[in-house]
Amino acid sequence: MSTLPPFTTRPEIKGTFGAVSTTHWLASSVGMAILEKGGNAFDAAVASGFVLQIVEPHLNGPGGEVPIIAMRHDDEAPRVICGQGVTPMGATHEHFASLGLKTVPGTGLLPAVVPGAFDAWMRLLRDYGTLSLETVLEPAIGYAERGFPMLTRAVSSILAVVDFFKQEWPSSAEQWLEGGRAPRAEALFRSPAIAATYRRILAEARSAGSDRIAQIERARDTFYKGFVAEAIDDFYRQPLMDSSGERHAGVLSGEDMARWSASDEPTISRPYAGLEVHKAGPWSQGPVFLQQLALLEDVDFTAFGAESAEFVHQVAEAAKLAFADREVWYGDPNSAEVPLATLLGQAYNDERRKLVGERASFEIRPGLEGGRQRLEAIMALAGSEPTVGPGGGEPTFAPLPSVEGDTVHLDIVDRHGNMVSATPSGGWLQSSPSVPGLGFSISTRAQMTWLVSGLACSLEPGMRPRTTLSPTLVTRDGRPYLALGTPGGDQQDQWSLATFLRIVHYGYDLQRAIDAPLFQVRHFPASFHPRKSVVGRLLIERRFSEHDLAELRRRGHELAVQGDWSLGRMCAVAQHNGMLHAGASARHMQGYAVGR
Structure with a gap:
């Protein structure tokens, strides 16, 4: 029986002086x-x-x-x-x-x-x-x-x-x-x-x-x-x-x-698996990562594999619920009332978790009173004014295949920690x-923003639009432990979450977690003009096994199978066991991790 570690596109970088991971080798x-x-x-x-x-x-x-x-x-x-x-x-x-x-x-x-x-x-x-x-x-x-x-x-x-x-x-x-x-x-x-x-x-x-x-x-x-x-x-x-x-x-x-x-603010955080996960506030989509963790905290990840149909199903269904809340409740808390404490609360997520079943959901289901009314107002506008001319709000163009995420990312840790x-x-x-x-x-x-009143992200002068940008920093015992993130618009807190879960529950090192096949849902109005959605759509890399793809279809997911290495541009650094660690996605052949 081989004792060699699983193949990865690059080695996980390890050292003691410093570690840097960005979406471009020059940076x-x-x-x-x-x-x-x-x-x-x-x-x-x-x-x-x-x-x-x-x-x-x-x-x-x-x-x-x-x-x-x-x-x-x-x-x-x-x-x-x-x-x-x-x-x-x-x-x-x-x-x-x-x-x-x-x-x-x-x-x-x-x-x-x-x-x-x-x-x-x-x-x-x-x-x-x-x-x-x-x-x-x-x-x-x-x-x-x-x-x-x-x-x-x-x-x-x-x-x-x-x-x-x-x-x-x-x-x-x-x-x-x-x-x-x-x-x-x-x-x-x-x-x-x-x-x-x-x-x-x-x-x-x-x-x-x-x-x-x-x-x-x-x-x-x-x-x-x-x-x-x-x-x-x-x-x-x-x-x-x-x-x-x-x-x-x-x-x-x-x-x-x-x-x-620019302002200096506290993070929004939530404990998970002995760690504390820190995100930006609801003017970003960052808390949706925490909502997904809250929905997943009772899942027995040891019962199935990190690249299995069950893993994809559980994470995808949690994403559908969390992103429905993002769509109707997230905004600049300086301009709108955001019920974040409730959305991250135990009682709320205990009830929401019951909505995850064996079959894929084809409903957009925000929670809390007034959520459905807000969603109806949003859906009436989403996609109502198509883009004229080249490109859309998140401008990805032909002739190359579209790339999810017109954004960049960096994570860095130094010898001091x-x-x-x-x-x-x-x-x-x-x-x-x-x-x-x-x-x-x-x-x-x-x-x-939306050009109607009464929504969390209704246009007002001097407001922060709810952005998709979402870096992550994780502490362990009060000390910096892990930093990760990716370009990807609405997908950022889906790709990052899958990577994080594979590190925490399956012991994947950074590079293996980044290289593992990825997926995402398109179940909610996109954040970028013209803001269309495809309810039930699950984009998934072809490297998942035929058995798992068939099982996901059997459970009702509308699959859009993508190229083997097409989703995500993850970066990550960590410090533990006396060493600094880094990894970066090989997808699109740009990102690199360096360190010594």
Whole structure:
């Protein structure tokens, strides 16, 4: 009998100095280089985050957003830095009604929110980091100036909009086309305009003197009150084409930029299997991970395998219930009443658990009084205004097969035990026009709001749209233990959950858990325009056995069998047994874990 460990696409990385996992090998290398320079995990996260903006521009950018969960080795608990910008003060129901719109467009200028990533990274650097702004920004500036290999999937995103850029968004044509054509896949590509923007921010920061904190504060002011905000304010006054098929001006203004800053918040957490699982608040979808855990806590996972039909069924049915609640109850708690304590409560989940049967459910079943009425209002709008032109709200384009999740992710742990997990997104090059003089696009996250009153995510000025971005940090005995996450929109807290359960209940190491075949449900309105749903649909990788696929069909699941390695882009780091560990998905051949 063989004693060899199960085959994985890569080894689980193990060491004692530091471990970095991101969705792009260049960002992972930069993160490790920052650790080698004496920086901590938070310095490395900032540097990696800025590099991801450059090398995965179709998945995130300088004008995007990021939720960050950070924990020093001696903190009592992790904290959330919320880099989710708010809707402009001009984003009112009345304004959209005057334009004849029933839903917020998925592309263009109208769905813009304040770009939150820059301030969140600055806050992490200021409060948790040790290195200078110049040190953590230089790698990103270097790739933007000297070039980086343009990913095939990034080129695919540009190919589909070459004519659109030329005709409707000329500033994007200037930024992303070469000689009027899409760049060549895997060839060197430069983003000099973005490099110049960051160089100008650095010059402004240095004018504040040599103090590290003073430079960071000046950089924040330069972005949100200086030339960056001014350029955005000017550009968003002109009407440009969006997914409604009409040209509209934006409502994002310099005043919106100036009044906002990233916030520091406690996590939302829940105990599970001797661990404490920490997520961002209900302005993200993060608590849906905790709701699924609450529904699954009485399941005897030892009775079936980690890659069995029963495992898929139990997790999928719990997801359907938890995401139904997400859809009707989650929103910015500063703008809406969110009954989170009840949704995570024992009594509520004991009752909800009884709804999981042997057969697949084809109902969307939110709980609590008023849940069904809210769902009816949402379903009346979901998919009511189809996208005109290329792409949708989460812009994945032909000619390559669609990729779930236009987002990136990073997890880092250092030799001191500091740990951080972050999921940057937004500012996709193909979802809104590049701002002239800056070289980047602005987040279109307001598409996740509804243009009716009385819902948890009804559009209001100054609110955080309920985002799908959802990093995870897990503590054990009060110390940082595990950080994980993935791109993937509505799938993030499904892929992450399956990975987590395989680590906790089956003893999979990080790489084996990440490599294991994945699945997801499409049972609820999508968070991205045009917000369609496919009730009962279960997407599943073909690597599950024919027996298990047949069993899932027998139990009523409507299967959409996907490619062998098509779902998820998981990253993870951990510390236990005196070592640091890391793994990254081999799917799409981008992500890498490094460490020593």
